[in-house]
Amino acid sequence: MKAIIVGSGAGGGTVAKELAKSGISVTVIEKGPITHIKKAYTHYNILNVGTEVSQTVCVGGTTLVTVGNAVRTCEELFKNLGIDLSSEFDEIDAELCVKTLPDSHFGDGTKKIMESAKSLGFEIEKMPKFIDPSLCKPCGKCAFGCSNDAKWTSMEFIEEAEKYGANIVENTPVTNIIVSGGEVKGVKSEDKIFEADIVVISAGAIETPRLLQKIGINAGENLFVDTFVTVGGMLKKIKFNKELPMNALIKFDDFIIGPHFSEVLVNKLQKFKARKKDVLGLMIKIKDEPSGRVTQNEVIKFNTAEDVALLAEGSAIAGSILVEAGVDPKTLVSTHARGAHPGGTAAIGDVVDKNLQTEIESLYVADASVFPEAPGAPPVLTIIALAKRLAKHIVNEKQ
Incomplete structure (x- = not known):
């Protein structure tokens, strides 16, 4: 039995590892190149679509530029849909060594934010991370690619999949899905054909619906992006720019707040002669309404x-x-609105069923496209959990 995974991020990497480990022949096809994590920042693709949306196109995808946040987002939402991810979350916590970091990894800026939030009556907690504190030397550059390989990325799963025989095909954009008689038969990249019995699309909430649209599936509506802004101002010599980002969070019903440095703030504070080391900031990330859409163009x-x-x-x-x-x-300023977690464009109940299968037999989706609503918080852990659950379903059904 042959499986093709389109995309190598959190969803694709997880499915590839789990299927290869179970003995299924796996080919991972990735639009971008294999790159060293230190160079991940060179593979950003920024879309200005009303809200600025960031993507990363390379093997490992956006996991290479995450800041290591490990939150169980949308757990109750999925449970209400009949999808219990509790066992998968427990597996992930063990595999990725999810935990909060020791006090040694909290800088003065984050400590001041935590103390101030508490004094104002807000409940602030340490952010769980999939970062190895023994390797992490806080430098503030998580979102560029970790120079010390201290955080988990899906490259670990991709490499493990290779050990079990998976084939990784880089620099190969999938241009179409091959369907015959209501069943998936493989994918195409321009004129090149890759045959398979199972196809899992994990190309992200922008490219996944575009591939599904090409075979007549009504995907692409209800796009959300977890919109965020960063608010900040001057606090001289705080050196917050060198701290580990988002090392704490405050949870509200429809948004979260966490420590976050942005160079955009520095640029906006030039009239105050701001330097990077003089700026303290907080990110506000909301559960935005699914008001967007993706078409072919x-x-x-x-x-x-x-x-x-x-x-x-x-x-x-x-x-x-x-x-x-x-x-x-007097120095408080805000960035423009941005989005880092596109999703919703192939939602469960609309485009895929509870097992993440489309109306086409053996054609599945395993990325944030399947989320029915915005998490308003980092979705990586939940994407991995859904992908693990999908892999178990495929193994049980197909072997």
């Missing part, structure tokens, strides 16, 4: 009135915490 995602209201509420709270931490209130 465009991506559209604007912020709704509700999105703007949530960003404003979170920004006001963030501002109060920063001022309490010592930031000069």
Whole structure:
């Protein structure tokens, strides 16, 4: 039995590892190249679609530029849909060594934010991470690619899949899915054909629906991106830019707030002669409404009135915490709205069933496309959990 995995990020890497380990012949096809994690930042693809959306196109995908956050997002949502991921989450916690980091990995800026949040009555907690503290030397560059290989990326799963015989095909964009008699038969990359009995599309919430649209599946609606802004201001010589990002979080019903440095803030604070080491910031990440859509030729995602209201509420709270931490209130500024977690474009119940299968037999989706709504928090752990569950289903059904 042959399986093709399109995409090598959190979903694709997980399915590839699990299927290869079970003895299924696996080929992973990736649009981007194999790259060293230190060079991951060179593979960013920024889409300006009303909201700025970031993607990373290389083997390992966006996992190479995550900041290692390990949150069990949407667990209750999926449980209400009949998808219990508790055992998969437990497996992931063990495999990825998910835990909060020791106090030695918290810088002065994050400590000030945590103390100030508590003094204002907010419940702030350490962020669970899939980062090895023995290898991590905080430098503030997680989102560029870890120079010390201290955090988990799906490259670990891809390499493990290779040990079990999986074939990795890089620099090969899949251009179509081959279907015959209501069953999937493989994929195409331009004129090259890859035959398979099972195809799992894990190309991300932008490219996955485009592939599904080409074979007549109504995907691409209800795009969300976990919209965020970073609010910050001047606190001289805090050296927050060298700290481990988002090492703590405050949870609200529809958004989270966490320590975050952005060079955009430095640029906006030039009238105050700001240097990178003088800026303290907080990210506000919301559960944005699924107001976007993906077509073959465009991506559209604007912020709704509700999105703007949530960003404003979170920004006001963030501002109060920063001022309490010592930031000069006259210097408070915000970045523009951005999005880092596109999803929803092949949602469970609309495009795929509870086993992540489309209307085409043996054609599955395993990425954030299948989320029915925005998590408003880092989705990596949940994508891995869904992919693990899918791999178990495939092994049980197909062998």
